[in-house]
Amino acid sequence: MTATASDAAALDAADPLAAHRDLFVGAETPLVYFDGNSLGRPLKVTGPRIAAFVEQQWGGRLIRGWDEAWMSMPSAVGDRIGSICLGAAPGQTVVGDSTTVLLYKALRAGVAARPGRTEIVLDRDNFPTDRYVAAGVAEELGLSLRWIDVDTSAGVTLEQVREVVGEQTAVVLLSHVAYRSAWLADAPAITRAVHDAGALVLWDLSHSVGSVPLELDAWEVDLAVGCTYKYLDGGPGAPAFVYVGEHLHEDLRQPIPGWLGHADPFAMGPGYTPAPGIRRMISGTPAVVGMLAMQDMLDLLGEVGMAAVREKSLALTDLALRLADETLAPLGVGVASPRDPERRGGHVTLTHPAMREATTRLWADDVIPDYRDPGGLRLGLSPLSTSYAEVAAGMERIREVLVDLATSTP
Known part of the structure; x- marks a missing residue:
């Protein structure tokens, strides 16, 4: 296990919100989801809620549901x-x-x-x-x-x-x-x-x-x-x-x-x-x-509280920034987001001329950020469904893709 993976594992072990990740559909898969600020993962209870609505409220109560x-x-x-x-x-x-x-x-x-x-x-x-x-x-x-x-x-x-x-x-x-x-x-x-x-x-x-x-x-x-x-x-x-x-x-x-x-x-x-x-x-x-x-x-x-959500959000983006500095900056990657946590929301944008092509390759590898011009790779880290290990794995795959793009360019 690399030092980075060890660090992420330790953060996950100490995370008071870690258990909530298992409540989301797909969290058990190796897919890395960096797009929670575009479309959040669904909760596992949502499918049964929708099915029950169709059967019991829509199908059972019909138009009475409007009054009820x-x-x-x-x-x-x-x-x-x-x-x-x-x-x-x-x-x-x-x-x-x-x-x-x-x-x-x-x-x-x-x-x-x-x-x-x-x-x-x-x-x-x-x-x-x-x-x-x-x-x-x-x-x-x-x-x-x-x-x-x-x-x-x-x-x-x-x-x-x-x-x-x-x-x-x-x-x-x-x-x-x-x-x-x-x-x-x-x-x-x-x-x-x-x-x-x-x-x-x-x-x-x-x-x-x-x-x-x-x-x-x-x-x-x-x-x-x-x-x-x-x-x-x-x-x-x-x-x-x-x-x-x-x-x-x-x-x-x-x-x-x-x-x-x-x-x-x-x-x-x-x-x-x-x-x-x-x-x-x-x-x-x-x-x-x-x-x-x-x-x-x-x-x-409501159960977790927004203060706890914000605390983990900042920790996730802090990790992404640290990994960007340590592993991606040597490849020419810049940071187009505030480093001051008081001025930073829940995502981080990384810049590089090859980010559009990198995004296509990452999606094919089940690492899913999104792309924003000019040359921006946006990492949306949703605190309740994103783990620190997921961040570390995704950042390592970004590094590998950028290295491969650099060496394959004539």
Whole structure:
């Protein structure tokens, strides 16, 4: 056993969360999964939950299920996400629609809540959907986009936000954890700076929810959106969630009024009256099946606690960085993620000109990271389903592939 393998084995032996790994489908195989920040592994209890739903609720209760449980699921599951992951009191989080649709709804509603202001602020390295949605809202309403230029190995800083916000700022749209670099933005300080300018803040939590502890209420966040198929293991295409701070509830008007966001959905009236509170952010029929899997992960996260999840997340990324420095840096590999743990989310990005080709070879070998231009190999380490030995094995295979690519290049 190599020294690196010995170190990883010792870390696994001392890991208080190690036993939870056996709860995930596929964890017993030699496959190395470095993409938990794109699609989380399912829990083993999820298959039986879905089967039971088909047989007992869908098949057994049929349409009665809407009255008995399904209609309230967006708010009930939203409250659990809020309590366990967001630091949010009940009645401020709801599940529904995709991340893209909820981003549009939240941004459009936020802009409308600041009439007369003409700018949306965001950074050029934000996730493409965020940038595209912001551009669409700006075009729709005749607004301007105010761009923040960032270091793609880092992310948006408090100082940069202070430089661009002002009396024309309506909404500042930022990612809490940058999708490329894993830069962890200073959300409480940035939120205060946005409020000092009289604007609202909309945080994209897609790469932080279930990985980084959040305190949206304490930070006085206005709006937030996040997906549920990464660290919440909701499964492919699982519906996203939206958080709206209670202070905005009665003033906010979202742009896609649907029957289930009506104050009295079954009145079937001629006009739209928004429901009180967070339910006004709902538009159409809830994605009931899409909310099943994430409930299992919420059970586990509630049992373990986000503080313990964060502690292991940092230990996993620390190991990945140490191995990158020791075994990959001599091959020309760079690190495009923050080394400061206070500024790092749950993944690490490594750079090298051959990373695109390396990713193809790694996938064929059952080592599964993902690739992000320019030349970035992204390692998403999900704390409850990833072991230290898995990290060590995957990093060694990355080294072998890069050596092979270098020696086979004419």
